[in-house]
Amino acid sequence: MSVQRDDAAQSAYEQFEDLPMRVGVGQIKELSDEHLQFAAQVGIEDVLISPFDPHDEYDLTLTTGEVWTLEELTALRERVEAAGLRLYGLETLPYNLYRILIDDNPQEKIDVVKESLKNIGRAGIPVQGYSGHPPTGVSRTAPKVLRGGAKATAFDPELVDEAILEIRGGGEAQALDPEEVGSRVIETDRELTEEAMWETYELFLQEVIPVAEEYGVTLGLHPTDPPIEQIAGVPLLFRNFENHKRAMELYPSPNHGIKLGMGCWSEMGEDLVEVIKRFGGENIVYVHYRDVVGTAETGFYETFIDDPESNFDEYEVMKTLYEEGFTGVMTPDHVPDLPNEKEWPAGGFRGRAFTIGYLRGMLKAIRSEAGIDD
Structure with missing residues (x-):
């Protein structure tokens, strides 16, 4: 079947085919002209947008819980393009995803996803990520103070059953009672066993991936953060390499790969270079580029991308991505909160500008080593 795209949507879709590995920027909460201007100013051409807000705190670009229409997706792409950018x-x-996995009758939600994927493909948007986070989103304990008074999220496994903190903008966090977390996550009377959730996940893949293939959309799976066995009694499936391998093998497809959340893999204690080599560049859809100090087992905190104490060598990892043939987008993901910035969850404009510049500098050096002039 040929996807029914208008000429502008087809042109937008085709322009991604031959692009090299590059730096982009992600977007949480409602897309603003300021965010688009920021991306253009720091030399970014690719934008990713996250319509999910577990805290119901922000105005969002797309409404969750309902089918995304062709009209609103096309308008969103055209708005990004009008700023001289691409909607990746x-x-x-x-x-x-966890709302689907814990639902007693997940088919209705799966059908919403399928209809939305059809419209995403028709609108000329090539990539759709999905998250292994529970519905409460990324969970942390108390923050860590970094150089110059910057703040970063942190996780202490000894405290997770006593006080879970949710990431908020401007370095703020809100303590949650574990029972409250459980009531927000668990909306079913059935026992939430890990194998039952795997069965529902396989159903999800069997229903969704054929639609993604038909409409030319590539799905990317993001790992759980933090990658631990459970939160509030809910098993967290995407917490290690073996479970990601299982996820990819349940329904192999060129339209399904991993969203390489480097911070999460670092939290697992995995060697990022080996992870990239094991999956291969063609199976990595896009990258969240961040690092931590420590692991989920021992406790960790997020940090600046150039921190010499962090778990991996940021240049070696990027060079491995390049050598393995990765050709997608790398975004800063979380960054430390700098003082007086509240415009963005998990770090603001200045923190992202620093990280984007650092990533672009490394990429330029790698391409130069390979004899490629920008």
């Missing part, structure tokens, strides 16, 4: 993809589904 959407970071999350109309439903957080």
